[in-house]
Amino acid sequence: MTEKTPNAILLNPQVVVEPGDYRDLYDARPDVRRAFGEASEVLGTDLAADFFAESRDRINSGRVVRPASLAIATALYRAVAARREPPAYIAGLSLGSIIAGHLGGHMSFRDAVRMTHLMPVIEDEEFAGTGLGVAFYYGVDMERFGEALREETAAGRVLSPCAYTAADQMILTGELSALKAMNLRAPSCGGVGLVIPYGPPAHSPLPVLRRVEERFRREWRYLDPPRDPDVPLICNVTARPLRTAAEVTESFITQYGRTVLWDQSVRRLAGLGVRAVTVIGPGHFVLKSLRSTAVSFEVESFLGDGGPLPEPPGEEGR
Template sequence: MGKIAFVFPGQGSQTVGMAQEIANEHADVMAVLHQADKKLGYSLSQLMFEGPQDELTLTFNAQPALLTASYAIFKKLEEAGIAPDYVAGHSLGEYSALVASKSISFEDAVYAVHNRGKFMEEAVPAGEGTMAAVLGMAAGELEKVTNEVTETIAPVQLANLNCPGQIVISGSTEGVKVASEKAKEAGAKRVIPLVVSGPFHSSLMKPAASKLEEMLKEIKISSPTVPVIGNVDAKEVVDANEIEQKLIEQLYSPVRWEESVERMIDLGVDTFIEVGPGKVLSGLIKKINRRATTLPVYDIQSLQDAVKKLQVEG
């Protein structure tokens, strides 16, 4: 059997009821959720279990909610004796990966991502920035379009390089609109505007990055116990100082998800466990490499299935 990577989802995977079934069955999971409530000073767990969805989706709620749900499921995998050789997360998910690798404590991470969400919301006034998914166009071609629009009209750049033929662009509303039109003219199959509250992973997030830098000084970051594949350059990060720097850069740099998955495969990973709500990353990984085994773990049944499969093979 090859190596195992734990991958953690990012914003967009949040749903009302996430982690509820596992929390109801396991007191230690419920304790994790209450730990988050206490640290944040409001009932995040109630919001996760009961919604409303539009409130859960607000960046500063969605980020700690996803991190908490992912960490709760991670704890159950850990308890079953399943340990990763590598960890990675998509955008916000990188914080979940850092918690799993013992680089940041869960409480510190919940506090950090709640504030990260606030900083991201505050960086650009509502309506002034957005994102769109561009399907069926190569990164190099799309980058020519975004560079041209940025130079002549308004800022827009590649934000998430998710898998072959799926790239998200981000920037000013005007820049994204013009780049979307030009991308279609240049041969993109489809362009889908995303329902997001800001232009994440674009240069417009630099004000948020300087606030994040200040806040990260309050947090203890240790060297991870397993290598973390970072979003910014798709390389293994093993040094605490480097982690802090990469988390700051991550806010305004593209998420190199396709390259991150390729890197883990090059390092011998053949099984990816998606730890947290949804199956988004499992879908992307299959598009990057059909031969990879993906196991999304988001409720009791999927947890039992993954544990059984891995214990048999291990």
């Protein structure tokens, strides 16, 4: 009997959404509308009305785009899962790690919606007036870029690694003026830097992130008992598999103050024998990062933006 090759599900981080994005998906798929309806009941507001508003600012508020991304990913995952064997592992980058916590069986959809809403509520309060943001750098020589980063921080600029996303990609958290300075230095390191619109500060030992981490630890409570995940989660800040409820919960809290090691997490999956991955949307960030990793996977994607989609499950798959 041939042993099956382990596969994994990968989830995207928060992405910028333009007015009208994913509207066709919502209109065409009853499973997506159901997921939005379930999330709206938890939030006590019409999530679809907010997410499909005309205002770009309203759509990309963390309190809207994060639970909406959860709803879309959950519906697509349910459709995939209804017709396949369970994945061997599941992993997500930043917001994707929270979504992975639900899809992997650690927490209920209700609690995942609550978590994706509480986090930006706390962040909005703590980040107000700090002048902090995030920027994405790609195509850079990491050794030269790291040296540039050390020079800027030595000069007193507020900068910190947020995420290592691929062999030539990373995200920085810092003051906007400092990020713009790094953007100017990126070409000399072979790449490009861009401040991420609507991107909140994240995944950094900067004091404000430590405050957010402490508040989230104090204020977060599950309504439904958390469980050991059915599918091991690859922790996006340690790159190791998480198999207990306590480990997963702690990873959600401590990822605020630690740099995300996404590139290392992807390579860990390869080391665990994974050769095929399915990326579930919304967003293209993970797909782009996979193109610059040191390992090669068979990649399938369901991003919800007009590309191939799994068939909605029948009533038996609800």
